[in-house]
Amino acid sequence: MFQEALVPVDGSPFTAGLVAYSIAFAKKAGCSLTFVYVLDKPQVASVAEVEKQKAANMGIPEQSREKAVGEGVSASSRVEVGTPAEAIISLAEREKFDLIILGSRGYSQLRRLIVGSVADKVMEHAPCPVLIFR
Secondary structure, three states: OOOOEEEEOOOOOOOHHHHHHHHHHHHHHHOEEEEEEEEEOOOOOHHHHHHHHHHHHHHHHHHHHHHHOOOOOOEEEEEEEHHHHHHHHHHOOOHHOOOOEEEOOOHHHHHHHHHHHHHHHHHHHHHOOOOEEE
């Protein structure tokens, strides 16, 4: 049913559980995984500085990719630049992902009401199904 799943990772302690779950899911579903780290676009930065920051953060999704490949799952990694929710949605649309596997930190109802969350925004606007890992 699913061929390619997009898995946004941020390097937080929560990431390890998300990656492990995504790998287990991919094994059962027979799909490949693309791990993506979204670098918040700096307000004022040269193209060279943005590229330097992208390279510096590539280790976050690359570690996830290595873990997946080590467990026999086809995987790739990349860094995107932009607002996290918008970058995830845009990438999913552009590259026609079948599924987004996304972590949720379980913000309180009040905080979610005030600032929202990446998971909420992605669920609302994604072009494909979204699986939330808690």
